[in-house]
Amino acid sequence: MGQHAAQVLMEGYRKSPTVSYKGPLDLVTEYDQMSEAILRSACETMLPGLALVCEESGGQHSLDAPTLYIDPLDGTTNFAHGHPVFAVSLGVVSADGPEVGVVIAPALGLTWVGVRGDRTTRNGERVRVSTTERLDRSLLGTGFPYDRRSSEENNLREFAHIEAHIAQGVRRLGSAACDLCFVSDGTYDGYWESKLQPWDIAAGAACVLAAGGTLTATRSGAPFDTRTGDILATNGLIHQGLQQALRLS
Numbered sequence: 001m002g003q004h005a006a007q008v009l010m011e012g013y014r015k016s017p018t019v020s021y022k023g024p025l026d027l028v029t030e031y032d033q034m035s036e037a038i039l040r041s042a043c044e045t046m047l048p049g050l051a052l053v054c055e056e057s058g059g060q061h062s063l064d065a066p067t068l069y070i071d072p073l074d075g076t077t078n079f080a081h082g083h084p085v086f087a088v089s090l091g092v093v094s095a096d097g098p099e100v101g102v103v104i105a106p107a108l109g110l111t112w113v114g115v116r117g118d119r120t121t122r123n124g125e126r127v128r129v130s131t132t133e134r135l136d137r138s139l140l141g142t143g144f145p146y147d148r149r150s151s152e153e154n155n156l157r158e159f160a161h162i163e164a165h166i167a168q169g170v171r172r173l174g175s176a177a178c179d180l181c182f183v184s185d186g187t188y189d190g191y192w193e194s195k196l197q198p199w200d201i202a203a204g205a206a207c208v209l210a211a212g213g214t215l216t217a218t219r220s221g222a223p224f225d226t227r228t229g230d231i232l233a234t235n236g237l238i239h240q241g242l243q244q245a246l247r248l249s
Contacts, residue, residue: 004042005035005088006106009073013107014082024149029080032056035072035088043068055199061227066094069202069226074103075175084108089177091202093226097215101206103177112181114207120184127185129213129235135245138189138238140170141179145195155194161249166242176231180204183233184211190234190242192218198226205231214239219247 017029051062061067075086084107092100114120148154184207214236215224
């Protein structure tokens with residue numbers, strides 16, 4: 001079902017999709033909606049009774065049973081502009097945290113699958129988080145919230161500090177699902193972001209855990225909770241150092 005939805009996205013890729021706005025910087029296209037319709041219908045047929053939450057059509061998460069979070073098009077702004085970093089994201093979360101994740105980035109030709117307690121694969125090949133131990137040699141990812149024009153809590157100060165003084169480099173791709181998967185396969189050594197939605201991060205977080213990575217809240221070090229939208233994901237080796245840098249920035 002994920003591949004079918006990804007094929008639909010590719011039919012609209014670089015074809016000037018119709019764009020509407022959920023907020024000043026928050027876009028949606030007809031392809032978000034077509035992809036979600038495919039995924040919701042397939043899940044309701046194949047997984048009846050499973051709690052289901054979709055970005056566009058909503059749903060209700062379960063407190064005592066697994067919930068499937070669906071983002072039919074993570075990186076809509078990229079997609080709308082013809083940028084290749086976007087993905088279909090499906091993540092199962094239980095009371096113990098992220099369990100299973102599937103992220104398909106069709107324009108990149110990449111599919112990640114993570115099963116907690118087992119492994120993460122990228123295009124069928126097992127991957128692990130990186131072995132980088134030094135922050136000054138680390139490549140990191142991050143992102144910025146939709147309210148960055150009106151809120152002082154917009155990550156710009158943290159980004160500037162870490163880019164200028166802490167890391168070898170910081171990248172901003174515009175897809176939290178892809179960012180997390182790049183941590184899981186060792187491309188990135190770490191990633192942080194706040195003000196996200198559960199469907200943005202459920203699948204990628206599962207891939208990070210299955211690949212041996214570490215997840216917490218960004219500054220506090222509290223256990224990661226998908227529903228808070230606050231995430232620090234690393235290879236584990238740079239986790240405390242990056243968390244300290246975020247606190248001090």
